[in-house]
Structure formats: structure tokens, C-alpha cells
Amino acid sequence: MAPTSVNTIVAQGGAVAMKVLENAELQNKSGANPSERSTRHIEVQLPPGITYRVGDHLSVVPRNDPTLVDQVARRFGFLPADQIRLQVAEGRRAQLPVGDAISVGRLLTEFVELQQVATRKQIQIMAEHTRCPITKPKLLAYAGDDDASGDRYRSEVMGKCKSVFDLLEEHPACELPFHIYLEMLSLLAPRYYSISSSPSGDPARCSVTVGVVEAPASSGRGIYKGICSNYLSGRRVGDTIHATVRETKAGFRLPDDASVPLIMIGPGTGLAPFRGFLQERAHRKSQGANLGPAMLFFGCRHPDQDFIYADELKAFAADGVTELHTAFSRLNGSKTYVQDLVAAQKNRVWDLIGKGAIIYVCGDGSKMEPDVKATLMSIHREHNGDNADAATRWIEDLGAKNRYVLDVWAGG
Numbered sequence: 001m002a003p004t005s006v007n008t009i010v011a012q013g014g015a016v017a018m019k020v021l022e023n024a025e026l027q028n029k030s031g032a033n034p035s036e037r038s039t040r041h042i043e044v045q046l047p048p049g050i051t052y053r054v055g056d057h058l059s060v061v062p063r064n065d066p067t068l069v070d071q072v073a074r075r076f077g078f079l080p081a082d083q084i085r086l087q088v089a090e091g092r093r094a095q096l097p098v099g100d101a102i103s104v105g106r107l108l109t110e111f112v113e114l115q116q117v118a119t120r121k122q123i124q125i126m127a128e129h130t131r132c133p134i135t136k137p138k139l140l141a142y143a144g145d146d147d148a149s150g151d152r153y154r155s156e157v158m159g160k161c162k163s164v165f166d167l168l169e170e171h172p173a174c175e176l177p178f179h180i181y182l183e184m185l186s187l188l189a190p191r192y193y194s195i196s197s198s199p200s201g202d203p204a205r206c207s208v209t210v211g212v213v214e215a216p217a218s219s220g221r222g223i224y225k226g227i228c229s230n231y232l233s234g235r236r237v238g239d240t241i242h243a244t245v246r247e248t249k250a251g252f253r254l255p256d257d258a259s260v261p262l263i264m265i266g267p268g269t270g271l272a273p274f275r276g277f278l279q280e281r282a283h284r285k286s287q288g289a290n291l292g293p294a295m296l297f298f299g300c301r302h303p304d305q306d307f308i309y310a311d312e313l314k315a316f317a318a319d320g321v322t323e324l325h326t327a328f329s330r331l332n333g334s335k336t337y338v339q340d341l342v343a344a345q346k347n348r349v350w351d352l353i354g355k356g357a358i359i360y361v362c363g364d365g366s367k368m369e370p371d372v373k374a375t376l377m378s379i380h381r382e383h384n385g386d387n388a389d390a391a392t393r394w395i396e397d398l399g400a401k402n403r404y405v406l407d408v409w410a411g412g
């Protein structure tokens, strides 16, 4: 199944076809201590008229994995190649392609999220389509309004990230019809990736740095594969993806004045935009600009495994484009995080902040960014002798002035 026509999700989001120019593994897979994870460096050709600036994002339209699509189709008694025609009830808004014949495989590949956690409402609908006297109460036990149902739902479904499909597999007696299943799913959403290159090299190509989400499924059913990261990981050079450039929030930009000091904090794939920043700074330097000081704090597990772009970063440091501070969290049994190195460099960090530095934080927004913020606030308190409220006002004020700027997302 290789549909070529552009679907409505692609068209509405303004995504265009982009050719994959490079897809390379960034983690070290050889040697005595190889990495078991994968981070991909993916470059695409930007079509004429599409431009970007460092700090922008690439919004990528994913496609569901063919194996999963096949399993879902078969659960409902179809083969992916089977053709169906969807109709919409009068007065209802059609989100899915209605009217024309379309294959079950294409519908499931391009239009709907198949792996999102099942909601209680969805489980209620599953129960309504279940006659089996054993299965029906099992499903209803997650969907009731009482506290016990809520607890059961949180621990058994939400806590284990079970999708509607996971529950259908667990409960073969559920007779949910295919059209109701389709109706209850969310439309497949594009995923954002921080662009990890600068247009100063070649404005017609850009790269993204993609952490591939793959781990034993929390549901206990096989391996969980994130949709878009695995889709991108599997693209070959010459393949086409659909994507578009999205402008970053105003603050996550390099200042026009190259002499403004920078503090960049980006562990893991949070490094992505800073690679673009550093390429841009190197370019400005080559054009004669006087670069202000820059500190890059990068963190990863082990120098032998996931020190991505290590040679490039070391070369930027050697050329005076940035200072490089690297925190290894799984080396020699001691856990060092980026915020530990920020704390260790507190005098220099404080000095640069006093000189007007912009602080950029990129990567995990659930734990890393709050921890980094707390470290910066404690440095402020140490120097000013203020209380916690004053430190909070200080960091909020930096944020309001676009001097504490974030490009963060919730990890897996």
C-alpha cells in the first residue's frame, strides 16, 4: 500500500513534500559499551519558498507502523487492502475522508492515532458494544463514576498507557464496530522537532535530531514504538516525508547582536536547536563578527554511548564558538546532570547573567527544566541573599524579558 495523494491532515496543516537527504545514527552502536537506544540525524531538502531560522521547528506528519495497521485491520475482520466508504451523518462534521472509497490500511495509516491511552468514555462505549457477560462488567469496572473505578482506570489503563486497541486485544469478546472505533480516535497529529542546523550552510536543507521512542510497552504487550520517531527513523535517503517549518516562540532565537552572552542548556535531544545556534555563530565568526561568551551545557548517559555530535561540539569549543560543559549521568556510578554543572559554574553563570546573558533551556520539560530553573534560582538567592519568592520573581522577570527561554516537551 503506497498512497501517493496528499491527505487532508497534510493539506490543512500546510505540510509539503520534502525529500530525505540523510538519515544517520548518532548513538554509538559499536565498541565495548554500545548504546541500546537510537537517536537519528535526519536531513531533508526544503522545497523552494520554504525558509527557516535557527530555533524554528519542523512539524512532521507521521504515518502509523504497517505492522500495527495490519493488526488493527485484522482485529476488525479486514485486510489493509480492503476498500470501504465512510459516510457522515447529517449535521455531523466529517474529520475523516468521506464519500470516496478508501482502503482500510490507508485510513489507519494516515488519519488516526492508534496508540493513545484509552479514555474512560471510550471504554464506556466499548462496554456498550459488548454482550459477553464476563467482559462487559470488566470494561464497566474502569468506566464507572465511583472512586474505585477511577482508581482502577488510573492504575490499570492510564498507568499502563493502554490504548483502545490494547483493550480490544485483551477483551476479544468486545464487538466494537469499526466505524465506531474510527469515530472515537483522535486525528493523527503532526509532531514537532527542533531544527538542529543553521541555514547559513545551505538554506535549502535542514536537519532534525530525533530520539527514537522504543521500549517494552507499559501495557505489557510487546514493544512500544512511538509513531513519528519510528516513522522518521525508518525513512531511507530519497524517500519523501510531509512536513512544514513552524516558527519558534519569539524568544528562542539567537540575538542579532553576536556579542550578547549565551547560556545554552540542552541534555539529550535537547541539544538539537543549539547545534543550529553554534553553526550560526561559527558562520557569523567567519564573517568577522565579534562573538560574546557562550556556555553550552550538554548532558547524556555515557561518553561511549550517547554523546551525540561529540566531534562537532568539541570542534566548536576548540574554535572558541562556545564553552562546552558535559554532564555524564551513567559514568563511574556517579550521576551528574546539566544542573550540577551549572551549579559548579555558578560564578561564571552569574557573571554572564549580570552581563545580559540569554538563558536557553531545551529538552524534557517535566523534570529537567524545573530542576535547571531551581538551580538558577538558588544561584540567584546565594548571590542576592533573597528568599524563594524573590528568586521566583527574578526568573519570571527574566522570562518576560525573553532572557530565560524554553523549547521543552514532555518526554516518554
Ligand SMILES: Cc1cc2nc3c(=O)[nH]c(=O)nc-3n(C[C@H](O)[C@H](O)[C@H](O)COP(=O)(O)OP(=O)(O)OC[C@H]3O[C@@H](n4cnc5c(N)ncnc54)[C@H](O)[C@@H]3O)c2cc1C
Pocket: 057, 062, 115, 160, 161, 191, 192, 193, 194, 195, 208, 209, 210, 211, 212, 213, 214, 215, 216, 217, 218, 219, 224, 225, 226, 227, 228, 229, 230, 269, 272, 407, 408, 409, 411, 412
Ligand atoms: C516544541 C517541541 C519540540 C520538540 N523537539 C524534539 C526534538 O528536537 N527531538 C525529539 O526527538 N523530539 C522532539 N519533540 C518531541 C516530538 O515532537 C515527539 O513527541 C516525540 O518524537 C515522540 O513522538 P512519537 O510520535 O514517536 O511518539 P508517540 O507515538 O507520540 O508516543 C509518545 C507517547 O507514548 C508514551 N510512551 C512512551 N514510552 C512508552 C512505553 N514504553 N509504553 C507505553 N507508552 C509509552 C509516552 O508517554 C508518550 O505519551 C519535540 C516536541 C515539541 C512539542
Ligand SMILES: NC(=O)c1ccc[n+]([C@@H]2O[C@H](COP(=O)([O-])OP(=O)(O)OC[C@H]3O[C@@H](n4cnc5c(N)ncnc54)[C@H](OP(=O)(O)O)[C@@H]3O)[C@@H](O)[C@H]2O)c1
Pocket: 027, 037, 038, 039, 210, 211, 212, 213, 214, 267, 268, 269, 270, 299, 300, 301, 306, 327, 328, 329, 330, 337, 338, 339, 363, 364, 367, 368, 369, 371, 411, 412
Ligand atoms: N534519545 C534517545 O535515544 C531516546 C531513545 C528512546 C527514547 N527516548 C526518550 O525520549 C525522551 C528524551 O530523550 P533524550 O534523548 O532527550 O534524553 P535522555 O537521553 O533520556 O536524557 C539525557 C540526559 O539527561 C539526564 N536526565 C534525566 N533526568 C534529568 C533531570 N531531571 N535533569 C537533568 N538531566 C536529566 C539523563 O540521565 P539518566 O537517564 O541517566 O537519569 C541523561 O543523561 C526520554 O523520555 C527518553 O526516554 C530517547
